[in-house]
Amino acid sequence: MVQQSRRIFLQRASLGAAAAGVAVAAPTVLSASQASAAGRQGGRVHDGPLLAYVRDPSSGDVAVMVGEREVIKHDPDLAAHLAQIAASAGEE
């Protein structure tokens, strides 16, 4: 994946990102848009690496891991959006 198309994917992801966070490859690109979206909603935003894992997109469960902690969020929209990103990654 060339840098330009990677940036496009990340920007597309940020438009639909939920406040809970999104799996990112370049946190610096997303954090600004993510922060502004969450800030508008008055929520806290994690600043730093995080990892999101979706075992089964149809379940709607997203596991977000930060440090030694794990939060499992039931968010079908987020799970579906991540699945779309995954599918488009396979098209590169």
Place this chain on the structure above:
Amino acid sequence: MSSHKEAPGIANDPVADNTDVYVFVSPDEPDMVTILANFVPLEDPAGGPNFFEFGDDVLYEIHIDNTGDGRPDITYEFRFNTEYTIPRSFLYNVGPIESLDSKNWNRRQFATVTRRDCRRGRDQQLGSHLACPPCNIGPLSTPNYVSLADQAVHRLHGGRTLFTGQRADGFYVDVGSIFDLGTVRPFENLHVGSDLPVRPGVNGLKAKNVHTIALQVPKTDLTRRGHKPTDPTDRDSTIGVFASASRQRMRRYDDHGVIENHGPFVQVSRLANPLFNEVLIPITKKDYFNSQPPAKDEQFARYVARPELSTLLPSLYPGVFPHLHDLNISGKPRADLLAIFLTGIPAGIIPGFQNHTGEHQSEQMRLNLAVPPTRRRPNNLGLLGMDLAGFPNGRRVFDDVVTIELRALAGATYALVDKGFTPDAAATVITQGLTSSDTDLTARGTVRFLPSFPYLGIPHSGYDNPGDDAPAPQPPR
């Protein structure tokens, strides 16, 4: 290393591979209990340029169950961190390491230990930045290794003592023979289809090192009531012990050689009784076993009740185990093994002894703290040799656990629960052939232990790197 590379997954993760657990009332300090949890199997002494060490990204734990429900009531947590003194150098050391703060020592590791009261949810840090010794490299790099290792014995608050680092592996086993289709020296001539001559056993680990977490604590640190047990018949005199290693759920490799770990810790290795996972659990379930808490071990009971090796022995040695064969085909569950491994031995089975923690099945090392250590002529066959302080009442460093378990699997202990059963004569004499007698505590000189903490011997030197059958050289004192 009774559980070395015992599962396909953990075999590829040596720093998290729990190889042995020893638990015993300290023979030189009978108010204290020593627990050794070993990791990193099969360390060749010449281990450079990046010498063996604990994993900074592994959570190591020793768990104590003093209520008999298979769940930890007390947990000691161990974490490690590595620091560089000379980051621009490619060397582990640039000169002799004569003290743990030597400026010649580049890559060094430190331990932090925390005691968790699981029932009350309270953590107490017992020590931090506790130096591990370097590996025993050789006479130029680590010229006074005994002194170096002694410096890494840390006295902690509450009368506790900790050592974390390299030691000589004390487990002795004819590993080459046993895993050659269950050949047992010196009985190989009786093996089906064998034309092998009778030969003495070979200790396949005699020149290997291991990393140990050695902890010595007062008995009162471990019991449910915080008391010092004196009555062997009291159920509160017995504790269950197991060790574990855990890794974070996710690992990420970036493009710059940096590894990130994310998420909660997940258990990837656990060990209590020697050889349990190695010999009793099917290969496709070994990593699963490692992931499970002992409180759920009822799910593995069927492998103990009808062990595969017990069914194989009559076939591998025709005519040698007729009574075992009859027992196998009777379908009766091995109540003796279920007791030894999953509940402890109740009172009334062995005169004057019990280490029963209740009916809840969990694979733990059970130690009756009220049984005093055997100081005069301990027997390496433990309970089978009527030495009540030996395996499976805990496990001492010199106990011949392979021979004990071979005899048990061959039916030697079934008569304890069924008075109508007569063990085969071979079951009472089968041996892995590494000791000269029941009181041989050195496996014919191939292992050496210390009379005091941390009990495991000085690690083999990389420069000496013993590769033949010669016994390991005596450490200078």
